Amino acid sequence: MPAIEFEQVIKHYGDKTVVNGLSFDVVPGECFGLLGPNGAGKTTTLRMLLGIVSPDAGRISLCGEPVPARARHARARVGVVPQFDNLDPDFTVRENLLVFGRYFGLSASETRALVAPLLEFARLESKADARVGELSGGMRRRLTLARALVNDPDVLVMDEPTTGLDPQARHLIWERLRSLLARGKTILLTTHFMEEAERLCNRVCVIEEGRKIAEGAPKALIESEIGCDVIEVYGPDPVALRDELAPLAKRTEISGETLFCYVDEAAPVHALLRHRSDLRYLHRPANLEDVFLRLTGREMQD
Ligand SMILES: Nc1ncnc2c1ncn2[C@@H]1O[C@H](COP(=O)(O)OP(=O)(O)OP(=O)(O)O)[C@@H](O)[C@H]1O
Numbered sequence: 136m137p138a139i140e141f142e143q144v145i146k147h148y149g150d151k152t153v154v155n156g157l158s159f160d161v162v163p164g165e166c167f168g169l170l171g172p173n174g175a176g177k178t179t180t181l182r183m184l185l186g187i188v189s190p191d192a193g194r195i196s197l198c199g200e201p202v203p204a205r206a207r208h209a210r211a212r213v214g215v216v217p218q219f220d221n222l223d224p225d226f227t228v229r230e231n232l233l234v235f236g237r238y239f240g241l242s243a244s245e246t247r248a249l250v251a252p253l254l255e256f257a258r259l260e261s262k263a264d265a266r267v268g269e270l271s272g273g274m275r276r277r278l279t280l281a282r283a284l285v286n287d288p289d290v291l292v293m294d295e296p297t298t299g300l301d302p303q304a305r306h307l308i309w310e311r312l313r314s315l316l317a318r319g320k321t322i323l324l325t326t327h328f329m330e331e332a333e334r335l336c337n338r339v340c341v342i343e344e345g346r347k348i349a350e351g352a353p354k355a356l357i358e359s360e361i362g363c364d365v366i367e368v369y370g371p372d373p374v375a376l377r378d379e380l381a382p383l384a385k386r387t388e389i390s391g392e393t394l395f396c397y398v399d400e401a402a403p404v405h406a407l408l409r410h411r412s413d414l415r416y417l418h419r420p421a422n423l424e425d426v427f428l429r430l431t432g433r434e435m436q437d
């Protein structure tokens with residue numbers, strides 16, 4: 136039985152359709168990534184899953200329970216990291232965890248026993264008695280992640296869990312999320328970091344304007360959507376450069392001052408670029424960001 140099911144879900148705000156016939160399943164133990172540009176409908180999708188807003192059509196289930204009808208019941212087994220922190224700024228770090236434990240019906244002593252490991256999880260041991268209002272943005276994010284684990288959830292629903300974290304904290308969180316997956320937890324996350332999705336997710340679903348436009352394992356999507364290496368060239372005149380390099384590439388694309396050359400055979404492009412000391416270039420394997428930009432366009436949306 137899937138941990139999460141969406142079947143033909145539709146949500147309108149006014150006359151705008153923000154989720155438009157979305158279907159996907161997340162199987163137990165899987166890390167599933169919901170990707171999409173700003174305004175694509177990711178947060179709305181998660182809010183429907185949690186029973187915070189109701190869909191206009193379609194069917195949703197969470198931990199085998201129909202949502203929103205039995206959302207409260209299902210959420211006892213779910214940990215949530217919302218896109219924007221809703222910590223209590225007047226409480227200390229420790230108090231925020233204790234209050235949340237009580238909310239899940241844990242006894243005071245049960246919750247107290249959880250606090251130390253959760254603080255260690257988030258590397259906030261030294262901040263236990265600091266008020267949330269005194270924490271940095273990244274520390275608040277780590278506390279929100281720790282708080283999501285208070286009820287030892289089977290399923291974690293995380294809306295941009297690592298936004299605002301520095302590189303060290305992001306790597307820490309990736310390592311922590313992997314250990315949760317190793318313990319059999321199911322994760323549904325949204326992210327704008329394609330490296331994060333590529334590292335953590337077994338499968339991703341890309342949505343645009345509320346519709347699914349691609350779904351699959353990151354590696355398989357990279358292979359099917361790009362299927363070759365990429366040479367990025369940075370220089371003052373990308374249009375002139377494209378005219379020069381296009382005959383040597385499978386496909387080219389310009390974004391700002393960067394020319395992207397998709398190549399099966401890199402040697403001829405290297406041969407040409409080697410003599411151009413005015414240019415910087417990088418030859419790399421294709422990645423999930425290339426897939427995302429190919430599917431959703433290199434122009435900004437929203
Ligand atoms: N409560 C609301 N009332 C009206 N419109 C809303 C509401 N919440 C979201 N929207 C609209 O729904 C669309 C999808 O928003 P949503 O927050 O789900 O996007 P998102 O994919 O999470 O974007 P981001 O990556 O910026 O977080 C947007 O056009 C947004 O303006």
Ligand SMILES: [Mg+2]
Nearest residue numbers: 177178218294
């Ligand atoms: Mg969002």
